[in-house]
Amino acid sequence: MGQVELEFMNRENPRTGEFKAPPFMPRATTKGLGLERLDGERYLSAEFMKSEWDHIWTKTWQLVTRVDDFEEAGSFHVHQLGKESFLFVRGDDGEIRGFYNVCQHRGNRLCQAESGILDTFTCPFHGWQWNTDGSLKQVAAPELFQQFANGVPVAELGLPEVKVEFWGGWVWFNMDIKACPVREYLGEIGTHLETYEFEEWDLINVQTFEWAGNWKHAVDAFNESYHFAALHPDMIEFGEGHDIPIELWGIHSRMLNFNRTVSEVVEDRETMTPLRAHMMGRNQGGEHGCAAKDVHLLEIRHRRSLENETHLPFRNMNDEQLVHQYHYTFFPNTTFTQTPEGGAVFRYRPHATDPAKCYYDFFIVSRRQPGAAPRRKRPPHLIHVDDGSADYAAAFGDTFDPVFANVLAQDGSNMATIQAGIASDSFKGMILSDQEIRLRHFHKTIDDFIAGRVDTHHLLPSDYYLERKQP
Numbered sequence: 001m002g003q004v005e006l007e008f009m010n011r012e013n014p015r016t017g018e019f020k021a022p023p024f025m026p027r028a029t030t031k032g033l034g035l036e037r038l039d040g041e042r043y044l045s046a047e048f049m050k051s052e053w054d055h056i057w058t059k060t061w062q063l064v065t066r067v068d069d070f071e072e073a074g075s076f077h078v079h080q081l082g083k084e085s086f087l088f089v090r091g092d093d094g095e096i097r098g099f100y101n102v103c104q105h106r107g108n109r110l111c112q113a114e115s116g117i118l119d120t121f122t123c124p125f126h127g128w129q130w131n132t133d134g135s136l137k138q139v140a141a142p143e144l145f146q147q148f149a150n151g152v153p154v155a156e157l158g159l160p161e162v163k164v165e166f167w168g169g170w171v172w173f174n175m176d177i178k179a180c181p182v183r184e185y186l187g188e189i190g191t192h193l194e195t196y197e198f199e200e201w202d203l204i205n206v207q208t209f210e211w212a213g214n215w216k217h218a219v220d221a222f223n224e225s226y227h228f229a230a231l232h233p234d235m236i237e238f239g240e241g242h243d244i245p246i247e248l249w250g251i252h253s254r255m256l257n258f259n260r261t262v263s264e265v266v267e268d269r270e271t272m273t274p275l276r277a278h279m280m281g282r283n284q285g286g287e288h289g290c291a292a293k294d295v296h297l298l299e300i301r302h303r304r305s306l307e308n309e310t311h312l313p314f315r316n317m318n319d320e321q322l323v324h325q326y327h328y329t330f331f332p333n334t335t336f337t338q339t340p341e342g343g344a345v346f347r348y349r350p351h352a353t354d355p356a357k358c359y360y361d362f363f364i365v366s367r368r369q370p371g372a373a374p375r376r377k378r379p380p381h382l383i384h385v386d387d388g389s390a391d392y393a394a395a396f397g398d399t400f401d402p403v404f405a406n407v408l409a410q411d412g413s414n415m416a417t418i419q420a421g422i423a424s425d426s427f428k429g430m431i432l433s434d435q436e437i438r439l440r441h442f443h444k445t446i447d448d449f450i451a452g453r454v455d456t457h458h459l460l461p462s463d464y465y466l467e468r469k470q471p
């Protein structure tokens, strides 16, 4: 895709400087992060996995689910991260809290359902009970415990708490009670995403895939688009992933995938084929009035003209945001990728014990219609084990276009094969292109965390890795 052609859309809008999300075009340059190979050991080693637990998972902000899921007192949601299970629940005072989901008697998993409404959490083993604010309600037959002869130490037996905060209509938590606030953690690029008004979005469907690869392979795969041409040939028919703009912001990063165009690596970029018409929302007949590669430019003009009439937040957005995919990854494991009307959130989770497995959570989100109540009903959340036969289209039903479900199946198919390949004695380490700089930055950030170079109570300035060239 010609860079000049795309710069046109930002130059045309004199309001670009007013928007909270700065456009990617013209491109900023990123500081060099080196050219050395990336070792494969970090994807294989149990020791590295333990370091990640100690220095990353226990210190970073993690996404749970939508605030709207906690409709009333007693609404709860259980979330698994590595070896831990967490219980989030709205108390009678309206506050949403988070706890380690562990019975304080003999350590059984306390709440064994994923979600629901309860006024008391009762351990199925011996029947100890907790209230929705995490305080101990009662011990079963306390007279059997000499330790409680002078009374049950209620304060000592409350459920251990984690830090809970809210951003973008999502519940977030951090195991580190002293962590900086989530808003500060997300930094300046959190501000960019506020233009999408995520509080007004509904979670339509969430499905989990168990993949036979380390969690970092999944992050890596979704943080570059260099693989589109080979692994996802459909994707370059209706979007551009080749040599796209990428920016690194502190410990986080973002990239721009162009929608409603045809990749510059495709020979015929003019014809409106059935696939292109379907994915670009156009008629195949030619009423689109321009080459297939230019549909995005027409759509930008059209959407800009509607900004004062629509409930979609066009008025907040620079021209790129009106049609293209703004793809943000917050360290370590949450990706937001969206247009004004909807998108997806990816969450990558490590397996409890096996570095060669991970969980990939795929949340489909959509802007709510004006005046509609928040949507809480959705298909059951299932874990689909991808052993080569997982049916991605069936997993999402009618909530996801089958073309995209097929793309996801292609990504899933890669997990076991890359995990196996890097374990080879012959493998000398990964060679990363400039289009894979988000991977280099991600792994550098992992190394910085493990080495204790990142103070998660007071984060680095968000422009640490970014140098913006003046247009």
Ligand code: FES
Pocket (backbone or CB within 6 Å): 103, 104, 105, 106, 107, 108, 123, 124, 125, 126, 127, 128
């Ligand atoms: S382990 Fe929970 S009540 Fe005994």
Ligand SMILES: [Fe+2]
Pocket (backbone or CB within 6 Å): 221, 222, 227, 231, 232, 407, 411
């Ligand atoms: Fe992919």
